[in-house]
Amino acid sequence: MALTATPNSGDCADEVEVSLPRARRGEKLALAAITATFVSLVAFWAALAPMFDAPDENNHFNSAVRLIDGGAWPEPGEAQVADWILIASEQAGMPATERSTVSELRELHPGYSGIDQMTQHPPVYYAYIAAVLTAIDYDDMRVDEAVLAARLAGLIFVLPLPLAAWDSVRRLTRSPRAGLVAAASLLAVPQLAHIMGSVSNDSMAIGFSALVIWLGIRIMTGDTSWITTGGIGLALAFVLTSKGTALPLVAFVAVVVLFWPRVLSLRQRLWRTVAAMAIGGIGGAWWLRNLIVSGVIQPNSTLYDTLPWSEGTGPSVLEFSEYVWSGLSRSFWGNFGWLAHPMPEAVTSLLTVVCFAVIAGYAYRRSNARVPALVLTVTVLVLLVALLSRTWSGYARTHLPAGLQGRYFFVVIIALIALSAIAWRNLVPVAERTRACYLLLTGFALVAILGVYIEWRYIYDGFSDVLVRSPIGAWGFGFIGLAAAGFGVLAFALTVVQVRAANNALAAAEVVSRPSDELGPGVGDGDGDSATARTPTEPASVDAADACAGADDMTYPDSGTVVLDDAAVTSEGDTRTP
Incomplete structure (x- = not known):
C-alpha cells in the first residue's frame, strides 16, 4: 500500500497524506446498514408525527401549494x-379514514388568513x-397522505449524512472504526430525524451542508481532485438556495480551498478558490x-409585533442566556412537535455538557487534526454568533426569544x-477504545429509542391509536417500524464485528512487531523461523496489515509518525505498535 507524508511543521502542521486502509466489504456493509437504519428511522418519524406537527410545517407545505396554484x-x-x-391540522386527531381530501377542503375553505413567513427563504x-x-396528483389524496408524500420526498436529503460522517471522521482520525461509530452517532440526535422527516427546508439545507463540510474535510486531508473542488462549489450553491443558516459555509469553503491541500502551490489554490466561489456564488444570488x-441579507419575520419595554426595564442578558441554554440544548437533542414534546431536561442537559466538555478539553490537543478542528470550530462559532445576534435583536424588539432552536445547528452536524x-x-486510551465503541453504540441506540418513546407518549393513546391514525394504515406503519428496527439490529451487529476486527488487528500488529526475545524461544530466534520474526526496526508487512483491515491509530499526533494500517512508521524507520 502506498504511503506519502508531508512532515509536521510545529503546531501548524500541514496535512499528512496517508493512503487509508481500503474500505473492505465488511466496513462497507456496516456503513450501508447504518445508512438504511437512519433513512428508515427518518421515514418512521415521518409516519409517526401527526401532520403539520413539526416547526412551521404547515407554512412550509403552504408555500409549496402556493407555487402550484x-x-x-x-x-x-x-x-x-x-x-x-x-383546518386540516384539526383533523390530525381523527382516524385516518375519516379525514378529508385536499380537493374537499379546498372547496369548503377557500379563503386565506395569517402570515406565511417562508418567503423570507429562497423558493x-x-x-x-x-x-x-x-406529480402524484395530490388534490385527490387525503391531506395526511399528501403531507406524508412531501415528508418522504425529503429522504433524498437524508442519504448523504451517514456517508459524510463516516468518511470525514475516517480521514481526520485515520480510523475505520471511528468512522463507523461517527455515522451511527446520527441516531443519537432524535430531533434530527424528526426534522428531516418533516416538510421543511431544513432537510435540504442539512443535506447539502453535510456535503459541503465533508468535501471541505476531504480537501483539508489532502484531496487534490478538481472534482472535489467543483463538488464543494456546487454543494455550496445548492445549500445557499435553501436557507440563510447555511451562509457561514461561504467563509468555510473560501478558507478551506484557499489554504488546502498544501501540496498545491498558492497559485493553484487561488484558481481553485475562484472556481469554487464562482460556482457557489450562483446560489448566493438570492x-x-x-x-x-x-x-x-434576510428580512426579519413579521409574525410578532414590536412590544416596548415598560419604564425602568429592558432586555436582560441573564434572562436571554437562560433562554439560550434551555432553548438550544433541548431542541437540539429532542423537543418534538411545535417544541411541545421535550425529552427529559436532565438527559438533554447531560448530553450537552458532556459533549461541550469533551470537545473543549480534547479536540484541540496537538495532532494532525488540530488545524482542521479549529477551522470546523470557527465555522460553528460563526453560526452561533449570527444566530444569537439575530435572536437578541428579536428579543429586544418583541420580548420573545424566537429563533433559539437547536435544529439550526444541524447544518453543521458533520462538523x-x-x-x-x-x-x-x-481522550480514550488505545486499550479502552473497543469498549468505548461498544458503549457509544449502545448509548446511540438508547437515545434514538427514547426519542421515539417521548413522541409516542405525548401524541398517542396506546398502540391501537397510532395504527388507526397513521396515514399509511396499520400494515404500512408496522412495515416501516420493523424495517427501522431490523436495520438497526443489523447495523449494530455489523459495526460491532468491525470494531472487534479492528481490536484483533491491533493485537496482531503488536505480536508481529514485538522483538523476538519478548516472544519467547522458538519464535524468530534464528532457528529457521525468520519468516515470522520481526526485528524492532522492521515494519510489519503490508500484506499482514491488509489481512486485518480496520486497525486503529492511523497517526501518532505528537511525533509526525505515520501509521500504515497496523504498523506505525516514523521518518527514522522504526516501527511502534499502536
Whole structure:
C-alpha cells in the first residue's frame, strides 16, 4: 500500500497524506446498514408525527401549494396561509379514514388568513416539493397522505449524512472504526430525524451542508481532485438556495480551498478558490438580491409585533442566556412537535455538557487534526454568533426569544460529529477504545429509542391509536417500524464485528512487531523461523496489515509518525505498535 507524508511543521502542521486502509466489504456493509437504519428511522418519524406537527410545517407545505396554484413568491410578510391547510391540522386527531381530501377542503375553505413567513427563504426547496405534489396528483389524496408524500420526498436529503460522517471522521482520525461509530452517532440526535422527516427546508439545507463540510474535510486531508473542488462549489450553491443558516459555509469553503491541500502551490489554490466561489456564488444570488432590495441579507419575520419595554426595564442578558441554554440544548437533542414534546431536561442537559466538555478539553490537543478542528470550530462559532445576534435583536424588539432552536445547528452536524470524534479519540486510551465503541453504540441506540418513546407518549393513546391514525394504515406503519428496527439490529451487529476486527488487528500488529526475545524461544530466534520474526526496526508487512483491515491509530499526533494500517512508521524507520 502506498504511503506519502508531508512532515509536521510545529503546531501548524500541514496535512499528512496517508493512503487509508481500503474500505473492505465488511466496513462497507456496516456503513450501508447504518445508512438504511437512519433513512428508515427518518421515514418512521415521518409516519409517526401527526401532520403539520413539526416547526412551521404547515407554512412550509403552504408555500409549496402556493407555487402550484401560481401564487408566485411574495415579499416577506405578504404571503398568507390557506384556510384549508389550517383546518386540516384539526383533523390530525381523527382516524385516518375519516379525514378529508385536499380537493374537499379546498372547496369548503377557500379563503386565506395569517402570515406565511417562508418567503423570507429562497423558493428552490418549495419548488421541489411542489413538483412532487403535482406529480402524484395530490388534490385527490387525503391531506395526511399528501403531507406524508412531501415528508418522504425529503429522504433524498437524508442519504448523504451517514456517508459524510463516516468518511470525514475516517480521514481526520485515520480510523475505520471511528468512522463507523461517527455515522451511527446520527441516531443519537432524535430531533434530527424528526426534522428531516418533516416538510421543511431544513432537510435540504442539512443535506447539502453535510456535503459541503465533508468535501471541505476531504480537501483539508489532502484531496487534490478538481472534482472535489467543483463538488464543494456546487454543494455550496445548492445549500445557499435553501436557507440563510447555511451562509457561514461561504467563509468555510473560501478558507478551506484557499489554504488546502498544501501540496498545491498558492497559485493553484487561488484558481481553485475562484472556481469554487464562482460556482457557489450562483446560489448566493438570492441573498445578493435581498441586500439590493431590502438592505439586509434576510428580512426579519413579521409574525410578532414590536412590544416596548415598560419604564425602568429592558432586555436582560441573564434572562436571554437562560433562554439560550434551555432553548438550544433541548431542541437540539429532542423537543418534538411545535417544541411541545421535550425529552427529559436532565438527559438533554447531560448530553450537552458532556459533549461541550469533551470537545473543549480534547479536540484541540496537538495532532494532525488540530488545524482542521479549529477551522470546523470557527465555522460553528460563526453560526452561533449570527444566530444569537439575530435572536437578541428579536428579543429586544418583541420580548420573545424566537429563533433559539437547536435544529439550526444541524447544518453543521458533520462538523460537530467530527470534533466529537477527534476529542473522544484523544481522550480514550488505545486499550479502552473497543469498549468505548461498544458503549457509544449502545448509548446511540438508547437515545434514538427514547426519542421515539417521548413522541409516542405525548401524541398517542396506546398502540391501537397510532395504527388507526397513521396515514399509511396499520400494515404500512408496522412495515416501516420493523424495517427501522431490523436495520438497526443489523447495523449494530455489523459495526460491532468491525470494531472487534479492528481490536484483533491491533493485537496482531503488536505480536508481529514485538522483538523476538519478548516472544519467547522458538519464535524468530534464528532457528529457521525468520519468516515470522520481526526485528524492532522492521515494519510489519503490508500484506499482514491488509489481512486485518480496520486497525486503529492511523497517526501518532505528537511525533509526525505515520501509521500504515497496523504498523506505525516514523521518518527514522522504526516501527511502534499502536
